[in-house]
Amino acid sequence: MELKSNHSSPVLTDPIPVNNSRLGIHSNLLSYQQSGGSLSSGKYMTIPRKKPGKLEDVWSNGWLEAMRSSSPPRKRLIKDKDFTIEAAADDFDIAYCSWMIKYPSALKSFDQILKNAKNKKVAVFLDYDGTLSPIVDDPDRAFMSDSMRSAIRDVAKYFPTAIISGRSRDKVYELVGLTELYYAGSHGMDIMGPVSHAESGDHPNCIRSTDQQGKEVNLFQPAREFIPMIDEVLKTLVENTKDIKGANVENHKFCTSVHYRNVEEKNWPTIAQRVHDILKDYPRLRLTHGRKVLEIRPVIDWNKGKAVEFLLESLGLSDRDDVLAIYIGDDKTDEDAFKVFRERNLGYGILVSSVPKESNAFFSVRDPSEVKKFLKALVTWKKFEKA
Numbered sequence: 361m362e363l364k365s366n367h368s369s370p371v372l373t374d375p376i377p378v379n380n381s382r383l384g385i386h387s388n389l390l391s392y393q394q395s396g397g398s399l400s401s402g403k404y405m406t407i408p409r410k411k412p413g414k415l416e417d418v419w420s421n422g423w424l425e426a427m428r429s430s431s432p433p434r435k436r437l438i439k440d441k442d443f444t445i446e447a448a449a450d451d452f453d454i455a456y457c458s459w460m461i462k463y464p465s466a467l468k469s470f471d472q473i474l475k476n477a478k479n480k481k482v483a484v485f486l487d488y489d490g491t492l493s494p495i496v497d498d499p500d501r502a503f504m505s506d507s508m509r510s511a512i513r514d515v516a517k518y519f520p521t522a523i524i525s526g527r528s529r530d531k532v533y534e535l536v537g538l539t540e541l542y543y544a545g546s547h548g549m550d551i552m553g554p555v556s557h558a559e560s561g562d563h564p565n566c567i568r569s570t571d572q573q574g575k576e577v578n579l580f581q582p583a584r585e586f587i588p589m590i591d592e593v594l595k596t597l598v599e600n601t602k603d604i605k606g607a608n609v610e611n612h613k614f615c616t617s618v619h620y621r622n623v624e625e626k627n628w629p630t631i632a633q634r635v636h637d638i639l640k641d642y643p644r645l646r647l648t649h650g651r652k653v654l655e656i657r658p659v660i661d662w663n664k665g666k667a668v669e670f671l672l673e674s675l676g677l678s679d680r681d682d683v684l685a686i687y688i689g690d691d692k693t694d695e696d697a698f699k700v701f702r703e704r705n706l707g708y709g710i711l712v713s714s715v716p717k718e719s720n721a722f723f724s725v726r727d728p729s730e731v732k733k734f735l736k737a738l739v740t741w742k743k744f745e746k747a
């Protein structure tokens with residue numbers, strides 16, 4: 361991949377930064393910064409074996425509670441030799457139905473959505489895991505179905521479309537495999553977007569690049585200076601969790617994930633404490649919770665919501681009354697986008713959830729199969745509108 365810079369200092373390799381201003385990190389991106397943090401603790405080669413910490417830490421800071429509630433239980437099924445059906449109405453279903461009054465089905469509300477989309481340019485933003493692919497035990501096997509891929513390809517024919525994932529941009533591109541879309545990895549900290557329009561392209565952390573097809577794109581990586589630190593913490597995490605059966609550390613370049621889905625619940629306090637102890641040495645990294653995953657990321661003020669705003673601006677779709685954006689996601693990190701959608705009245709956030717949970721989304725769908733139905737319905741509407 362060729363890299364060209366539209367700034368005086370092209371960043372072709374991952375630099376070890378000296379200070380923030382030299383790297384052009386906007387001070388507002390560092391609003392989470394805590395004092396006393398250094399860019400690296402300087403332990404690139406030796407991985408310290410941490411002394412076991414006190415388990416009270418992770419109890420008292422709420423990590424364990426968040427871990428326990430971090431992923432919905434799978435739906436109860438009634439099995440018979442000839443059929444499998446979801447459990448008949450019970451307390452859970454009643455709770456789900458009343459929850460849906462607040463977050464109505466995007467499929468059932470489709471006409472209302474279309475009414476507001478009429479004569480507007482629609483842009484589509486999609487999360488990956490749990491939205492386009494079902495949640496599975498092995499993150500490397502979270503494949504999207506061919507029918508979902510074809511639905512997304514069709515959506516991208518008619519609407520500007522981007523996938524915004526917690527995974528690394530390369531990984532999510534590898535899983536999706538479509539060139540027709542824009543991709544943002546590492547929770548929006550690695551965006552490959554269009555070059556046209558917008559001041560967003562003049563941002564100090566933007567560099568001109570080319571994508572796999574040789575098309576000119578803008579590469580926006582507001583956390584570049586953290587790459588060496590993330591690399592260092594990743595190695596320490598791998599080393600210090602390797603004796604915990606089922607623990608899995610994933611590298612996303614600008615952030616890292618520690619999965620505990622396959623760790624026995626009795627060992628969750630141990631994994632939480634190990635991560636907690638490591639993070640104590642990195643005041644410029646913070647922890648967020650995902651679905652049975654602890655996510656470690658830079659303290660910069662950047663998230664999926666900011667990534668959507670950035671992409672809308674790059675697409676020339678910002679601050680326009682004739683634009684309606686749709687964001688579909690299932691996870692806590694998608695809430696940052698739903699919040700921006702509400703605050704800026706950008707369009708509709710749609711939460712993917714089969715259990716009731718509080719959200720900033722407007723609508724809901726149950727699972728990826730309903731996401732696919734919704735995407736197909738959008739395409740059918742557009743085709744019909746054009747005909």
Ligand SMILES: O=P(O)(O)OC[C@H]1O[C@H](O[C@H]2O[C@H](CO)[C@@H](O)[C@H](O)[C@H]2O)[C@H](O)[C@@H](O)[C@@H]1O
Pocket residue numbers: 487488489490494495496497498499500502524525526527610617619621650651652653655691693
């Ligand atoms: O923003 P996303 O695209 O939703 O990515 C969020 C995390 O997704 C992946 O983990 C989740 O899905 C896995 C596969 O189904 C599952 O095993 C895991 O328990 C879930 O947390 C991905 O592996 C993470 O790195 C992403 O941060």
